[in-house]
Amino acid sequence: MTVVVENDFIRLEGACAAEDAETLVSALQGAADPIVDVSRCLHLHGAVVQVLLAFRPSVRGMAEDIFLRDWVIPHLVAD
Numbered sequence: 001m002t003v004v005v006e007n008d009f010i011r012l013e014g015a016c017a018a019e020d021a022e023t024l025v026s027a028l029q030g031a032a033d034p035i036v037d038v039s040r041c042l043h044l045h046g047a048v049v050q051v052l053l054a055f056r057p058s059v060r061g062m063a064e065d066i067f068l069r070d071w072v073i074p075h076l077v078a079d
Helices: 020-030 046-055 066-077
Strands: 003-006 009-016 035-044 058-060
Touching: 003 020, 009 020, 020 046, 035 046, 035 066, 046 066, 058 066
Parallel strands: 009 035, 035 058
Antiparallel strands: 003 009
């Protein structure tokens, strides 16, 4: 399971595929103040990135993948 939900805390682990986008949407819709941890994330499918950009949850941690670390995550934590 790449999307792990514990109350309002959502952890993305490993390679998050397109199928994980729907799970992530449900988790974000059900959380009052969601926090998403990406520190164990190795890859985010574009659909998952779009969900994160649409919901703009608090993002914690830093992914090991260079592309995620340098290009994707900064856009999720900016504002």
